[in-house]
Amino acid sequence: MIETVTVIGAGTMGRSITQYFLQRNVNVLFVEEDESVMKDAISSIERQIEELEEKDFISTRKDDCISNLKTIQTLTGEISTDLVIEAIPEKMPLKQKIFAELEEKCNNTTIFATNTSGLSISEIASVLKHPERLIGTHFFTPAAIVPLVEVVKGEKTSEIVTNFVMDGLEELGKRPVLLKKEIPGFIGNRLQHAISREAISLLESGVASAEDIDTVVKWSIGLRMVLTGPIEQRDINGLNVHYDIASYLYKDLNNSSAPSPLLKEKIDKGETGLKEKKGFYDWDKVDYKNSIKEKDEKLLELIQLISQNKTRGD
Structure with missing residues (x-):
């Protein structure tokens, strides 16, 4: 259902969300105004996908994943995509500004999602002409690994948008959970x-x-x-x-x-x-990059083991 995604922001969450969709053979438009941040993000994504491929954590090849990636620095011209996920800093004015801009550049079928960790979806959507198209999709670090996504409706989010996001994420292997109430910090x-x-x-x-x-x-x-x-x-x-x-x-x-x-x-x-x-x-004596890498690999092994047991009915 989700064939094309635009991810805005190449920080820790944005690059990990991008990596996840690439691993699932989804075409991704990656937006980041800082060229050096984007360069680092792409390098990180390529390295991690390659390592996952080498250890058989994923079945897709790195080259195939990266071939689905396109990058831009600014939102110029018309953006054609099924879903936009915003992963910029947790500042309400910034989020409102980016979605107001997106509303002018995307066609009326594009769904907007914010990866906020706890800001009000309704308040973010209040600046939009069509607030019903905005929803919260809170991924957990590392987003490329952790299955859960908290899906949060705003006061005016439509059922069509909600169903599309819930079904789409589930089809791509995530475990979306829908909040019945919009509360600070979510669950x-x-x-x-x-x-x-x-x-x-x-x-x-x-x-x-x-x-x-x-x-x-x-x-x-x-x-x-x-x-x-x-x-x-x-x-x-x-x-x-x-x-x-x-x-x-x-x-x-x-x-x-x-x-x-x-x-x-x-x-x-x-x-x-x-x-x-x-x-x-x-x-002081810990290589933090290797430490995080080792924890991520152990987490993947644990997730795979649990998934296998559930498949067998254990």
């Missing part, structure tokens, strides 16, 4: 931040080291959540058991409405994580 980021808030609070309170807190998550609830989500697990454990624990535990959980002082302190020191070699962990 994934709300759950992720709730866990992170408590984890950082535990670290700040001296309950355990960062490594041990992560170990608890990775080797207990993290493993289990691959197969059983948090709501399903309540049924398995027993809702009465959950209620009894929640009755005494909730009042002791972190419920701060502002980010942790420890997090702010780290940022003020420039200790912002892997690329700076310092965050909650000391990354």
Whole structure:
């Protein structure tokens, strides 16, 4: 159903979304005004597709994928495409401006999608003459690997647009989930931040080291959540058991409405994580590009294993 896609923005998300569609034999028009950023993005996409091909993670050849890619720096002339996905910085005026421009350059059958992590779809669409054609498609990093896409309707998004995007993404191998309500942060980021808030609070309170807190998550609830989500697990454990624990535990959980002082302190020191070699962990002796590559490959192996088991009915 989705044969041609335009992706705007060649940052981390834009290039990964582009890579995914190329791997699925979709023609992609890639838009990025910064020539050096585009050059780096194409190099990254080619390298990653080649590595995936060598390890049999994908069946498509790199040359075939790249032959479906066209790049431009600016939105000049008429844009003919089934779907436009915007992946520019999380600033409302920028997103509104780009979609208003797109509305003038695309035919009336083109569907617009924003990859925002939590901004209001309705507010972005408010500047459009036809807000019914805009929808949210929140991909998760790395978008070329993680199957889930949160699909978010605005107040005026049409059912035709919604069905096209849901069906199209599913046909291309993604697992789209449709939100029934438009809320800040959508589902994934709300759950992720709730866990992170408590984890950082535990670290700040001296309950355990960062490594041990992560170990608890990775080797207990993290493993289990691959197969059983948090709501399903309540049924398995027993809702009465959950209620009894929640009755005494909730009042002791972190419920701060502002980010942790420890997090702010780290940022003020420039200790912002892997690329700076310092965050909650000391990354001084880690090659961050290879570290991310190894994690991505393990994630692909895990996804393939789970998919195979589901196919067999395990």
